[in-house]
Amino acid sequence: EAQVTQNPRYLITVTGKKLTVTCSQNMNHEYMSWYRQDPGLGLRQIYYSMNVEVTDKGDVPEGYKVSRKEKRNFPLILESPSPNQTSLYFCASSFRGGENTEAFFGQGTRLTVV
Amino acid sequence: GQQLNQSPQSMFIQEGEDVSMNCTSSSIFNTWLWYKQDPGEGPVLLIALYKAGELTSNGRLTAQFGITRKDSFLNISASIPSDVGIYFCAGPPNAGGTSYGKLTFGQGTILTVHP
Numbered sequence: 001e002a003q004v005t006q007n008p009r010y011l012i013t014v015t016g017k018k019l020t021v022t023c024s025q026n027m028n029h030e031y032m033s034w035y036r037q038d039p040g041l042g043l044r045q046i047y048y049s050m051n052v053e054v055t056d057k058g059d060v061p062e063g064y065k066v067s068r069k070e071k072r073n074f075p076l077i078l079e080s081p082s083p084n085q086t087s088l089y090f091c092a093s094s095f096r097g098g099e100n101t102e103a104f105f106g107q108g109t110r111l112t113v114v
Numbered sequence: 115g116q117q118l119n120q121s122p123q124s125m126f127i128q129e130g131e132d133v134s135m136n137c138t139s140s141s142i143f144n145t146w147l148w149y150k151q152d153p154g155e156g157p158v159l160l161i162a163l164y165k166a167g168e169l170t171s172n173g174r175l176t177a178q179f180g181i182t183r184k185d186s187f188l189n190i191s192a193s194i195p196s197d198v199g200i201y202f203c204a205g206p207p208n209a210g211g212t213s214y215g216k217l218t219f220g221q222g223t224i225l226t227v228h229p
Contacts, residue, residue: 004156033216033217035219040221041221042118042120042202042219042220042221042222043157043202043204043217043219044219045216045217045218048216058216090156090157092156092217102147102159102162103147103159103204103217104159105149105156105157105158106156107154107155107156108154108155108156
């Protein structure tokens with residue numbers, strides 16, 4: 001089954017404790033992205049990747065890091081989480097960019113930073 | 115950056131009613147996507163539009179790509195309780211450029227359907 005898989009689904013952590021949210025897709029997609037969803041703001045892109053070892057900042061990259069060492073995986077790293085990073089996070093992948101860029105989303109990771 | 119404005123922000127309707135929502139932008143989009151998000155889940159693509167003026171249906175859902183390329187509409191006919199969720203419009207920004215898989219999302223329309 002074609003899917004985007006995120007782990008964990010739920011995470012509660014303390015301020016400053018490094019964490020990683022994993023994302024994996026089995027559709028051989030080139031493009032992968034991370035979004036955060038906050039009430040009233042829709043989904044905002046954090047980082048995106050066009051291919052292995054190629055990443056760039058989205059609209060809200062501060063406080064986040066990503067890596068793309070393999071085509072299927074795109075982990076999101078919070079080196080020193082803060083309470084304002086409490087949010088619902090989604091990983092997405094798409095076959096290509098440009099105009100035809102239908103994205104497929106994972107089920108989400110709800111992160112709480114206390 | 116480019117923004118998408120969705121309206122209404124929320125809707126409360128009776129089962130069986132038709133629903134209309136729209137999405138507007140101050141700049142041109144060459145692709146319009148409509149997603150639905152069920153509670154506790156990720157967004158799922160409903161309809162994709164690639165051509166100005168295009169009208170596309172998916173069951174009880176119909177979406178249109180506005181002629182000006184600055185708006186899009188989603189209609190749901192004969193709503194049922196499982197239509198409940200958040201509906202998002204989205205599109206790749208920087209029309210004519212390279213979006214690298216980036217999507218800009220509207221703020222979402224929260225739909226509640228009363229049985």
